[in-house]
Amino acid sequence: MSDAARVTAASVPQGERRWVGFRTIVIREFGRIVRIWGQTLVPPAITATLYFIIFGSLIGRRIGDMGGVTYMQYIAPGLIMMSVITNSYGNVVSSFFGAKFGRHLEELLVAPLPNWLIVLGYVTGGVVRGLLVGLLVTVIALFFTHLQVVHIVAVLAAVLLTSVIFSLLGFVNAVFAKNFDQISFVPTFILTPMTYLGGVFYSITMLPEWAQHVSKANPILYMVNAFRYGFLGLSDVNLAGSFALMTVAATALFGTCVWLMEKGTGTRE
């Protein structure tokens, strides 16, 4: 009897089964990102290039320095983070909702995988795309300005936590969505305004005091500033608080996603 004939799902130890299952979800998600690269990788690269040309080169020259760095250098971390946020979110919401809509999510629901692993697999897919696009936008930024890294740990921790958080938010959106309108509503009407008002293009110290208070209710502000601190050593907010907020948000959202899957909300009747 060959090896293939002997191996059954029931004969594979649980740990190995879970690891292979997780790896398969991630490989499938990565394959999807690469297969539809025209939708996943090219648009954010074009958008970032336009931002750098219009806001960085054309308008930025008139704005002058921000906190001792050029405007282009100031907005570069924010633009990288913006692309990470939108792509992490977009990857999970479209992939998971697509699987629900096309019913091939059932392939995973019938498989011997715990719900937390399914959530982790999709979130990892979102993080992979978020980081890929983030890297792409960083490379584009280097054509326009010089970037140095002051605190590499802050850069990596901020980008990873932000990507995880928005992948999880994309998952929640996909779980509740019943049609394609509902997966574009949040990015259009909530995510984009919050990102634009989250200190990507300006320091909140430029705002009137009341607007600074309002801005501090926007979680994206903390993510962008933590990331910018890693590059430039500049931040409008308390860093320890920012990382604590991101860690708590990621943990709470992961718990929420697993709970939704256990309950079967949007996935099982």
Add this chain to the structure above:
Amino acid sequence: MKALSLRQLSKTYRNGVQALKGIDLDVEQGDFFALLGPNGAGKTTAIGIIASLVNKTAGQVQVFGHDIDTDLETAKACLGLVPQEINFNQFEKVSTILVNQAGFYGIPRGVAKERMEKWLHKLQLWEKRDAVSRSLSGGMKRRLMIARALIHEPRLLILDEPTAGVDIEVRRSMWEFLRELNASGTTIILTTHYLEEAENLCRHIAIIDEGRIIEHDRMATVLRKLHSEVFVLNVRQPLAAAPELPGYAVKLTEDGSVEVEVTKAQNLNDIFAALSARGIEVVSMRNKANRLEELFLRLVEGRDAATGAVKAAASP
């Protein structure tokens, strides 16, 4: 050992529809089992619960002794499902769908590729391995779903109307394939609208109607419960009126053939003798209805009559 055991399984959907009303069902290891019922009877709900696609309201489900409440992953690992509707990613290649599904069950990639080749050959899809799945014909899509359900070598295979919408040739080849699979030790549960399919393939049967099991026995035992069969006799010269055969219910069809209902106490020899005595020559004969279909209709009609009687008795 029982491959599947359901105890007091109930499901009430959010809209209040009670799809399952406490069903008990046992399927022995190695069996080829038919689960029949009209549309909306609760078959797909029951299968959905067993495969974790639907949350149960109450009751117990065990797959090879593994309870889905306490040992869900092991229970799922024993199970392969061929659902009623196409549910693979229509943009993925045939080979990718199978290798990924094997991965979801923990089968290492190398083994998965060997397994994919084996099942694609067996189900005559090997030539289509690099095709995008949406380009397959209806019959091929059905076979792909069977290959996908078998990729992790499940001990229990559940097929929810696997031959719906496929042509006769494909259906027959699927029957042959399923027979071989069952002979090799895989327990199979089949739901189908083609009752002939269940009669040909299955050794045990359960009939479900309005969320309740109304019959659960060996196929042969269930079929023995039929008290009569209707035969259509094609005669040489079309008849103008139905011949009188004392003791038999006889009807004339539009094309001049004769329909005779024969109970278990009667026999065909007497009919042929009586017709022959009247100078009527029978050239061929066929059983009018599929036997199981007839039984099924009688059971459902019996339930309707009983319900009607209860309602009539209850009305003022």
